[in-house]
Amino acid sequence: MDESHAKQILEQQVLTVARAVEDKIDDEIAALDRLDLDDLEGLRERRLQQLKKMAEKRSRWLTLGHGEYTEIPEKEFFAAVKASDRVVCHFYRENWPCKVMDKHLSILAKQHIETRFLKIHAEKSPFLTEKLRIIVLPTLALVKNAKVEDYVVGFDELGGTDDFSTEELEERLAKSQVISFEGEASSYPTKSSKTKRSVRQSETADSSDSD
Numbered sequence: 001m002d003e004s005h006a007k008q009i010l011e012q013q014v015l016t017v018a019r020a021v022e023d024k025i026d027d028e029i030a031a032l033d034r035l036d037l038d039d040l041e042g043l044r045e046r047r048l049q050q051l052k053k054m055a056e057k058r059s060r061w062l063t064l065g066h067g068e069y070t071e072i073p074e075k076e077f078f079a080a081v082k083a084s085d086r087v088v089c090h091f092y093r094e095n096w097p098c099k100v101m102d103k104h105l106s107i108l109a110k111q112h113i114e115t116r117f118l119k120i121h122a123e124k125s126p127f128l129t130e131k132l133r134i135i136v137l138p139t140l141a142l143v144k145n146a147k148v149e150d151y152v153v154g155f156d157e158l159g160g161t162d163d164f165s166t167e168e169l170e171e172r173l174a175k176s177q178v179i180s181f182e183g184e185a186s187s188y189p190t191k192s193s194k195t196k197r198s199v200r201q202s203e204t205a206d207s208s209d210s211d
Helices: 003-033 037-063 074-083 096-111 126-131 166-175 199-204
Strands: 069-071 086-092 116-121 139-144 147-153
Touching (some): 074 086, 074 116, 074 126, 086 096, 096 116, 096 166, 147 166
Parallel strands (some): 069 116, 086 116
Antiparallel strands (some): 086 139
C-alpha cells in the first residue's frame, strides 16, 4: 500500500468518525428542541433535587469525619464502619512502610470524601487484628456496608516497593469499589484476597476482649 492510498484511508476514517459525532450532536439538539416548557421545568426540578441530595450526603459525610485521615482506638472501629458505607482502615505500627502508606492515605482522604479513611495501631488492637487476621503491616482493610470485603497487604499489589504513587493506590482501592473513581479501575472485577468477614459477627464474638 503506497503512502497516498494509506493517507486516503486515514482521512476517510476520520471523516466517518466526525460524521458519527455530528449526527449524535444533531440528535441531542433535536431532542432538546422537542422539549416544551413543562419538560424543561421537570428536568430543572430533577437536577435541583439531585444537587440537594448530593449536598446532604456531603454534609453527612463531613459530620462523620470523612475528608480527613483519622486515627481511632480499637473500640471505635465497629461504630465507625456501621456509620459509613465505605471505609478504608489502615492497620499500622511505627515503621517506615506504614509511614509511606500514611502519606498516600492522607491525600486520598481529602480527594474521596465519599469514603472514610481510618488508621488503627495494630499492636494496641489485639482483638481486631486476631478477628480480621491482620498479620503483615501495613494492611488496609477495605470495608463496605459493615463487611470487610478485601485487603491490601503490604506493597505486593503496588509494585512491591515503597515508591508507588498515590494514583496506583487509588486505582487499587477502586478495584474493590471502596472509592469512586472515573478511571479504568472502576470497571475492574472485584477479587477479594481473603474470605469476606462480617464485622457485625466479629463484634458479637467476645466483644469484651476489645476493651
